[in-house]
Amino acid sequence: MKKLWMLMLLTALAPVSQAAEPIVIGLSYPKSGAQKWLGLSQMRGALMAADKINATGGLLGRPLELRSLDSAGKAKKAVANVDAFLDQGAVMIVGSATSEEAIAVGQRAEERGVPYFVPLAYGNEVTSRYGHSYLFREGPSARMANNVLMEYLGTQMPNQRYFIITGDDVIRSGGVDSLVSASRSGEVSSPAHYRAALKLAAESDAQILVLMLYGEALTDAMRMVERLRLKERMAVVVPNLSDEAVLQAGPTVMEGVIGSTPWTWRSPEREQNEQGKAFVDAFVKQYGDYPSSVVASTYSAVMQWADAVSRANTTSAVPVIQALEGHRYQLLKDEQVWRALDHQNIQSMFVVKVRKRADVMRDELKQDYFEELYWMESEVAAPTEAEVRLERSLGTR
Structure with missing residues (x-):
């Protein structure tokens, strides 16, 4: 008994182990400028995803930390955000409001070797002419x-x-x-x-x-x-x-x-998608609004990246990209797929x-x-x- 008490005392006096280092991701979004209300939706979608991931144990045993910077919908400012995020250790970037911004950020993400997810940019050229392995567009194209x-x-x-x-x-x-x-x-x-x-x-x-x-x-x-x-x-x-x-x-x-x-807040109910219905209910409870397709797209992009990280068992870019290419899934609606050719999300x-x-x-x-x-x-x-x-x-x- 004396030995047991001694062991308990030593355990109590031992230094507390440091919490697991967070996994950092960056949201570059238009907090100001002509697209600012779309930026607000992207922020809400990304926060919902980060909260969901952390509430279910984090990612690879580590908490997810979302950091954000204002792009104002401007390509030059958004590119600078990529460098700032990577200096902070970010392993993934999400967000955009225009095709010009998405293309510029995509090119910088490719140069720096970090996956970049586009929730909103309609130009066909984003995933065709300017598409590459580090860029994924969750939202639909103009075509x-x-x-x-x-x-x-x-x-x-x-x-x-x-x-x-x-x-x-x-x-x-x-x-x-x-x-x-x-x-x-x-x-x-x-x-x-x-x-x-x-x-x-x-x-x-x-x-x-x-x-x-x-x-x-x-x-x-x-x-x-x-x-x-x-x-x-x-x-x-x-x-x-x-x-x-x-x-x-x-x-x-x-x-x-x-x-x-590509989505309305009624989509999950019509398709009897329980994950989607839970997402809508949680959003209404937290914000008092119905989630828009922009909210859903940003949320889905973060959740899909996290799912690929879990399946690849690493945050390293190349294995995560490989885990996404051709991947079929259901999250907030019917089946979607990340097409391997252009990383366009193919959806109804x-x-x-x-x-x-x-x-x-x-x-x-x-x-x-x-x-x-x-x-x-x-x-x-x-x-x-x-x-x-x-x-x-x-x-x-």
């Missing part, structure tokens, strides 16, 4: 959005005249097939460009107005659409439609707008329509924005491997 919209609009609104405004071009008299060429245009648009284009649209005989605009440009353009009363005589389509855009412009301004999305897509304001306001949280109109399976929505290879052959890096 994925257009593929589902072309099928829906072509069948439900056939033989219509289109007026399409992109970040750097205007198609004044197009058909549904014009969405393909329009999807290759840039994301950056000056107010003078789209305001002048909207005046031309008002003078046209178009039946469908397509706005391939993003962030504050889309919000400003939609307010002008409302002032010009264009929705009274033409359908308005925003190919990459987000909850954040409806929130910023307001449900009255956005009422009736048609667009695409929805066509949605913004509900009437009165219907939105009847909801308890007043943020149930979307009515689901159409669904397309992942293999049909995705660009083909031949299309990706063609774009890579025509592009330069």
Whole structure:
């Protein structure tokens, strides 16, 4: 007994072992600037993932530590964030708001040998022309959005005249097939460009107005659409439609707008996905809002990286990348896959329509924005491997 007490005393007096060193990941997101509300969603999604991982024992026996820096949606600032994170020991980077930012960060991540996950950037070239082994895009490309919209609009609104405004071009008299060429245009648009284009649209005989605009440009353009009363005589389509855009412009301004999305907060319930339903419930409890597709995309990117780390049993980049390539999984929706060719996340897509304001306001949280109109399976929505290879052959890096 005396020996036992002596052992207990020595154990009590022994120095307490240091806690396991945390695994650091970096979130480079637009906390400020024209895309800041999308950045807030990315922050919430990343925090939800980090909390989930730590609540279930961490990663490889170590806690996960999320660090964040403001990119303001600017490529140069986002690239500097990569270097800052790596100086802090980060082993993974997530976040973006524009294709220019995603491409620049991706190139820096490749140079530094760290996996980079893109939750939001629509340019096809992100995973085609500028794609590489260190870059993974969880969110959809512009072509994925257009593929589902072309099928829906072509069948439900056939033989219509289109007026399409992109970040750097205007198609004044197009058909549904014009969405393909329009999807290759840039994301950056000056107010003078789209305001002048909207005046031309008002003078046209178009039946469908397509706005391939993003962030504050889309919000400003939609307010002008409302002032010009264009929705009274033409359908308005925003190919990459987000909850954040409806929130910023307001449900009255956005009422009736048609667009695409890879996920809505109702997706898990419809598909009886228990993980997805738990995620929605947890988000509503924590933030008092419904999670958007941007939240879900950021959450999924972090969770998928962590899953690959667990399967590879290391945070080293190359084994983690190999664990992701071709990996099929279900998390918040139906089956998704990280295509090995371009690291584009291949997933199903929805066509949605913004509900009437009165219907939105009847909801308890007043943020149930979307009515689901159409669904397309992942293999049909995705660009083909031949299309990706063609774009890579025509592009330069």
